[in-house]
Amino acid sequence: MSKVAVKVDHVTMRFNLSKEKVDNLKEYAIKFVKGQLHYNEFQALKDVSITVNKGDRLGILGLNGAGKSTILKVIAGVYKPSEGHVERHGKMAPMIELGAGFDPQYTGKENIYLYGSVLGFSREFLDEKYDEILEFSELHEFIDVPLKNYSSGMKARLGFAIATIVEPEILILDEVLSVGDAKFRRKCENKMQGMFDKGVTVLFVSHSIEQVKNLCNKAILLDHGKLIAQGDIEDVAAIYESMTE
Amino acid sequence: MIWGKTLNNTIPEDIVNKYLKNFTRYRFLLKELVKKGIKLKYRRSYLGIIWTLLEPLLTTIVLTIVFSSLLGYNSRPGQPYAVYILTGRLLYGFFNESTKVAMRSIRANSAMIKKVYVPKYLYPLASVIYTFVIFLLSLMVLAGTEVVMGVKPTIHILECILPIIVLFLFSFGVSMILATISVFFRDLEYLWNVITMLIMYCSAIFYYTDRLKGLAAKLVRVNPLYCIISNFRSNVLFGRSILTGGDESQMFIYALVVSLILDVVGIYMFYKKQDEFILQI
Numbered sequence: 001m002s003k004v005a006v007k008v009d010h011v012t013m014r015f016n017l018s019k020e021k022v023d024n025l026k027e028y029a030i031k032f033v034k035g036q037l038h039y040n041e042f043q044a045l046k047d048v049s050i051t052v053n054k055g056d057r058l059g060i061l062g063l064n065g066a067g068k069s070t071i072l073k074v075i076a077g078v079y080k081p082s083e084g085h086v087e088r089h090g091k092m093a094p095m096i097e098l099g100a101g102f103d104p105q106y107t108g109k110e111n112i113y114l115y116g117s118v119l120g121f122s123r124e125f126l127d128e129k130y131d132e133i134l135e136f137s138e139l140h141e142f143i144d145v146p147l148k149n150y151s152s153g154m155k156a157r158l159g160f161a162i163a164t165i166v167e168p169e170i171l172i173l174d175e176v177l178s179v180g181d182a183k184f185r186r187k188c189e190n191k192m193q194g195m196f197d198k199g200v201t202v203l204f205v206s207h208s209i210e211q212v213k214n215l216c217n218k219a220i221l222l223d224h225g226k227l228i229a230q231g232d233i234e235d236v237a238a239i240y241e242s243m244t245e
Numbered sequence: 246m247i248w249g250k251t252l253n254n255t256i257p258e259d260i261v262n263k264y265l266k267n268f269t270r271y272r273f274l275l276k277e278l279v280k281k282g283i284k285l286k287y288r289r290s291y292l293g294i295i296w297t298l299l300e301p302l303l304t305t306i307v308l309t310i311v312f313s314s315l316l317g318y319n320s321r322p323g324q325p326y327a328v329y330i331l332t333g334r335l336l337y338g339f340f341n342e343s344t345k346v347a348m349r350s351i352r353a354n355s356a357m358i359k360k361v362y363v364p365k366y367l368y369p370l371a372s373v374i375y376t377f378v379i380f381l382l383s384l385m386v387l388a389g390t391e392v393v394m395g396v397k398p399t400i401h402i403l404e405c406i407l408p409i410i411v412l413f414l415f416s417f418g419v420s421m422i423l424a425t426i427s428v429f430f431r432d433l434e435y436l437w438n439v440i441t442m443l444i445m446y447c448s449a450i451f452y453y454t455d456r457l458k459g460l461a462a463k464l465v466r467v468n469p470l471y472c473i474i475s476n477f478r479s480n481v482l483f484g485r486s487i488l489t490g491g492d493e494s495q496m497f498i499y500a501l502v503v504s505l506i507l508d509v510v511g512i513y514m515f516y517k518k519q520d521e522f523i524l525q526i
Contacts, residue, residue, distance in 0.1 A: 015524060024432045077362030080520040094361055101357045105285055114281060117274040118361055 004089060005170055005201040006052040006075055011084035013045040013070055013225075044070040046225040047084070052218075054090070054169075057202040059216035059233060061209070061240045066222040068205045069174060072096060075203060076172050090169030090201065093119070097174070098159030104148035108139055108158060111147055115162050129165045136187075137161035153181060160188055170201045213237055267364055275367050275374075282346070282375030297383045301338060302390075305331045312451050325394035328482055331387055333450030336408075336474050339380035340416050341441050347372040347420030348427045348437060355526040365519045366512075369424040373417050387481065399484035407487065408476035411500050415469055418507025425514045428522050448474055469503045472496035 044067045052058050060068045073079045075086055076094040101118035102111050112133055116126040134140060137157040147155065171192075196202065196215075206212050212219065212233070219236035221229040221243075229239050287293045309327045312318045320326040350368035357363060391398070427433040447468045454465055454475075465471050479485045479493050487493040 025430050025436075026432070028430065078359065079523060097360045101361060101363075103281060103285070105288060106281070110281075110284075114277050117271075117277040118357060118363060120270050120274070122273050123276070 003053050004051055004087070005054045005056070006050075006089075006203070007087040008048060008050045008071070008075065009084050009086070011045055011048050011071075011074055011081040011086065012043060013067070013074060013079060014082040015042045015044055043225050045074070045081075045222075048222075048225070048227045049084075050220055050227065050230060052201060052203065054201055055199040056218050057196065057204065057216040059212035059219040059236075060203065060205045060222065061212065061219055061236060062222035063243070065224070067225045068222060069096075070225075071222070072172055072174055072203060072205055088170065091166065092170040092172065093163055093166065093168035094172045095160070095163050095174065096172060098156050098163065102147055102155065102159070105146055107146055108143040108150070111158065112162055115159070116165075119163065121166070133158075133161045133165055136164075136191075138184075153184070157184055164191055164195075167195065167198065168200060170203070171195065173202065173204045173206075175206050209237060209240065271364055271367060274363065275371055278367060278371035279375045279378065282371060283378060286375075286379070294382070297379050298386045301331060301335055301383055302386050305334055305390075308334065308451050318452065323397070324482055325396065328387070328390055328394055328396055329478065330451050331390055332478050332482060333448060333474050335380065335383055335387060336412060336477060337445055337448050337450055337470065338383075339376060339412065340419075340470055341445070342380075343373045343376040343416045344420050344423055344441070345434075345437070346376055348423040348434060351424055351428050351522055352526055358523060358526065365522060366421070366515055369420050369515075370417070373413070373420050377413055377416075391481070396482060397484065398481070401480050401484055401486045403480075404487060405477055405480035407497065408473045408480065408500075411476075411497070411504050412470075412473045414508055415473065415500065415504035418504055418509075418511040421511025421515045422507065425511070425518050428518070428525050444468065444470055447471060450474070466496075469500040472500040476500070 048067075048071065050058075060071060062068050070079065072094075073096065074081050075088070076092070076096060077086075077088075078094075078096070101115040103114060106114060112130065113123065113126055117123070134143060137154075137160075139154060139158060142150065142154065150158075202216070204212060204215055216233050218231070219229075219233045219240075220227060221236050221240055223243070229236050283294075287296055290296060292299065305327055308330050312330070313320075313326055318326060320329075347369040350372045351358070351365065354368050358365060423433065423437060447465050448471045449465055454462065454471075457465060476487045476493055476497050479487050485493070487497050
C-alpha cells in the first residue's frame with residue numbers, strides 16, 4: 001500500500017456563471033434564437049496539484065472565494081473536476097455539513113439509518129453501533145421525535161455522532177468544529193484527537209488560523225483558485241497572515 | 246477505492262465492475278430511500294397506508310357512476326365496467342405518480358447531493374421502486390373488486406406479471422429521461438402535467454377502443470401505456486392469454502421494445518449529464 005492518501009492531479013474546476021440563470025425553456029429558446037446564450041466562465045480551481053500522505057493533517061487556507069470548499073468537495077467526490085483527476089486511498093468520512101442527508105419529517109432514530117446509509121454503512125453495522133451513536137449524541141429522550149423539532153445543536157450532535165462512528169482513514173472537515181455548546185465541542189475535539197493519535201489523514205478548512213495551527217501539521221494556501229503555497233503549517237500560516245494584513 | 250478516474254482510458258468491463266461494486270455499497274441507501282418514500286407518503290394521515298386501497302376504489306366509483314349513468318357506458322357480459330375502469334386507473338396511476346415523483350427527485354434531494362457523494366441514479370430509481378411497491382399493494386383492491394363483481398379468473402391471470410414488468414420498465418425509462426431534463430428546465434414539471442393528461446385520454450381507461458376510428462384509433466394504438474393496460478386486462482379481466490400470437494402479443498412486444506429503448510436512452514442521458522446536475526440545483 002502506498003503512502004499517499006489523497007492525490008489531486010492537475011485539477012481545474014470550471015463553473016458556468018450565467019448572469020441570470022436560464023432554467024426554463026422559454027428563456028432558453030429566446031436566448032438561443034437571439035444568440036445570447038453565452039456564459040461567464042468562472043474557474044474556481046486552476047490547475048491545482050496536491051499530494052497528501054497518510055497521517056498528514058492538511059489545513060486549507062485562503063480568503064473568501066479562494067476555492068477552499070470547492071477543493072474539499074472535489075476530493076469528497078461531490079464535484080467532478082472539469083480537468084484532471086483525484087485519487088483516494090482509504091475509507092473517507094466527509095463532514096462538509098453535518099446532517100446533510102437528514103430528513104426533517106423523520107425521527108432521530110430513522111435518520112440514523114438514513115444518514116448512515118448515505119455514508120455507505122450497512123443496516124447491520126448501524127444496528128450494532130446504534131447504542132454508541134445514542135450515547136455520544138446524548139439524545140436519548142428525543143430519539144423518537146421528528147427532526148424538524150430538533151435544535152440546530154441537537155442536529156449537529158446527531159450528525160457528528162453518525163459520521164464518526166467508523167474509524168475513517170481520511171477525514172474531511174469543513175468548519176464543523178464550530179457547532180454545539182462548549183461542552184459538546186470539547187467532546188468532539190476529544191474524539192477527533194483520538195482519531196489523530198491513530199494516524200488518520202485530515203483535510204481541514206477553517207477561517208480560524210488558530211484552529212488550523214492547533215490541528216494541522218501541513219497546509220496549503222489558495223488564492224483565486226490557484227495554489228500559491230504549500231508546506232509546513234508554520235511557513236504557510238506566515239504567508240497567509242501577511243496576506244490578511 | 247478510486248472514484249475520480251477518467252473513463253476514457255478504462256475498458257468497459259472495468260466501468261461495469263466499478264458500477265456494480267458501487268451499487269452493492271449503496272444498496273442499503275436504496276432500501277432506505279424506498280422505505281422513506283413509502284413511510285413519508287402517508288405519515289400524519291389517519292388512515293395511513295389504507296389510502297392506497299381506498300383512493301383507487303373511490304375514484305373508480307366516481308368514474309363508474311359518471312360514465313355509466315351520464316354517458317351510457319355499460320358493462321359487457323362477464324366484464325364489469327367498474328373492473329374495466331379500475332384496471333386502467335391503477336396502471337395509469339402508477340405511471341403518473343412514479344414519473345412525477347422521479348422527475349422531482351434530483352431537486353428534492355439537492356441538499357444531500359451538494360454535500361456528500363452518492364450515486365445520483367439512486368434517487369429516481371428509489372422513487373420508481375417505492376411507487377411501484379405502493380402500486381403492487383393497491384392491486385389488492387382489484388382482487389377484491391373482481392371477487393365482488395363475479396369475474397371468473399382463468400389460469401392466464403398469472404401472466405399479468407408480464408405487463409406489470411413492462412409497465413415498470415416503461416415508467417423507469419420515462420422517469421430517467423424526465424429526471425435528467427427537469428434539472429435543466431424546471432418548466433418540464435408543468436409541461437408534463439399536460440402530457441400525462443393527453444396520455445391518460447389515449448390510454449382507454451374509461452372507454453372501449455372498438456368504437457374508435459381513424460386517427461384516434463391510431464393514437465391509442467401507438468401509446469405503449471395503452472398496450473400495457475390492454476394486455477393486463479386480457480389477463481385479469483377477460484381471462485385470455487397474451488402469448489398466443491395475434492393482436493395482444495403484438496402489443497406486448499411493441500410495449501416491451503419501446504420500454505427497453507426508453508430505458509437505454511434514459512440511462513444514457515442521465516449518465517452523460519449527471520456530473521452537471523450539481524451546477525444546476
